Amino acid sequence: MFDPTPSAASPQSLDRRQLLQMAGSALATAANSTQSSAQGISASGVKPFRNYREVLARLEARGRKWRVLGAAPDGSPIVAVKCGGDKLPAIFISGGAHSTEHAGATATVEVIEQLKTQHQVWVIPARDPIGLSGFRHALSLGLGQPPKLDSHEQLDNFLRKHGDVLYDADGTLLVQIGEHGYANRGLLGKFEKGAKFLEPLLGRRIWYASRRTDTPGSGPLERAYTLIVTPDGEILHLNRFHDTAWAPAEVRCVRQLLAEIKPALTFDMHEHDHGAHYWMSARRQRTEEDEVWERRMAAEAVRAVKGMGSTLAPDSYSPGSFFDKLEPGVFWLDAGKRGQGLNLVDFAAKHYGPGFTIETGMQCPFEERVRQHLTVAQTAVNVFEQRYR
Numbered sequence: 189m190f191d192p193t194p195s196a197a198s199p200q201s202l203d204r205r206q207l208l209q210m211a212g213s214a215l216a217t218a219a220n221s222t223q224s225s226a227q228g229i230s231a232s233g234v235k236p237f238r239n240y241r242e243v244l245a246r247l248e249a250r251g252r253k254w255r256v257l258g259a260a261p262d263g264s265p266i267v268a269v270k271c272g273g274d275k276l277p278a279i280f281i282s283g284g285a286h287s288t289e290h291a292g293a294t295a296t297v298e299v300i301e302q303l304k305t306q307h308q309v310w311v312i313p314a315r316d317p318i319g320l321s322g323f324r325h326a327l328s329l330g331l332g333q334p335p336k337l338d339s340h341e342q343l344d345n346f347l348r349k350h351g352d353v354l355y356d357a358d359g360t361l362l363v364q365i366g367e368h369g370y371a372n373r374g375l376l377g378k379f380e381k382g383a384k385f386l387e388p389l390l391g392r393r394i395w396y397a398s399r400r401t402d403t404p405g406s407g408p409l410e411r412a413y414t415l416i417v418t419p420d421g422e423i424l425h426l427n428r429f430h431d432t433a434w435a436p437a438e439v440r441c442v443r444q445l446l447a448e449i450k451p452a453l454t455f456d457m458h459e460h461d462h463g464a465h466y467w468m469s470a471r472r473q474r475t476e477e478d479e480v481w482e483r484r485m486a487a488e489a490v491r492a493v494k495g496m497g498s499t500l501a502p503d504s505y506s507p508g509s510f511f512d513k514l515e516p517g518v519f520w521l522d523a524g525k526r527g528q529g530l531n532l533v534d535f536a537a538k539h540y541g542p543g544f545t546i547e548t549g550m551q552c553p554f555e556e557r558v559r560q561h562l563t564v565a566q567t568a569v570n571v572f573e574q575r576y577r
């Protein structure tokens with residue numbers, strides 16, 4: 189059950205200026221310790237997962253026990269792993285909501301082993317098991333058996349042959365096979381809400397195959413991107429619905445765990461495909477104290493990424509119209525301006541406290557991207573521990 193009761197508000201005994209000064213001076217003293225504080229993190233030899241089975245197999249091989257929160261529509265268990273220490277408040281980490289962003293999906297499994305903290309940590313390593321298992325797996329759900337499909341070039345003919353065509357224009361093909369939709373390319377923002385031809389798919393899913401060829405592991409057919417058609421005909425993805433009663437099973441699992449553990453820090457590990465640079469999004473917080481710590485964790489995290497020798501988003505870069513720059517590599521995300529309801533970190537900020545969406549650049553080498561995720565998590569957690577010392 190979803191419990192919308194926010195955790196207790198922080199004490200308001202300090203005014204905003206005092207808090208900002210505190211954060212500033214602590215930043216200055218901590219600046220030199222950042223690199224050493226995230227030392228020991230390694231992504232050497234870490235490879236992307238080819239499917240969700242491999243995620244569970246790796247957890248099992250490492251002796252990790254998990255809790256089953258629910259199931260995706262293919263029957264895959266949505267699992268959460270508890271790690272870290274026993275100290276509260278808890279930390280929540282997840283990734284893989286967008287399965288093509290596979291450095292994030294890989295980092296969620298590595299972070300279970302590598303994150304050092306006394307605080308209780310809960311990790312949902314993959315929020316989209318179907319997408320992670322690839323486009324052929326997604327197709328098998330509609331067909332009732334594995335498809336005979338060898339390459340992306342055969343895709344259009346395959347979809348026309350096996351599905352009912354719902355839309356076919358300007359190089360975009362959408363068909364229905366069984367209960368599901370399948371597309372030959374991304375559809376986000378492509379159609380008008382409530383478009384008539386989407387009626388057979390209301391409340392259902394659409395999968396499309398990645399078209400990338402420059403990022404091994406996210407290439408054609410290796411991943412499926414999961415889209416959901418809302419009951420009123422809007423196409424959204426799995427990192428939405430956190431504040432809607434109508435929500436896909438994968439999202440309800442996350443919400444249920446959050447209500448239980450009430451995390452005071454949340455990370456969601458993503459990637460972007462606009463280059464090799466790193467950035468992250470922060471959220472305005474319910475209390476000034478929370479917001480001071482949000483800023484401080486973000487500032488130290490990007491400093492640590494820079495310290496790795498990685499590239500931060502250039503000054504001229506903006507991820508979109510609903511972002512405001514906080515400092516190099518960090519943007520405030522305003523869900524109100526964006527629309528589409530709340531994503532995981534928007535929702536965490538509204539109900540539980542600080543959190544970040546981490547965005548590594550898919551054109552940066554894979555191991556470096558995984559290391560960025562781990563470094564950011566560890567650096568922010570080190571700051572978080574100072575708060576609750």
Ligand SMILES: [Zn+2]
Pocket residue numbers: 285286289458459
């Ligand atoms: Zn993403």
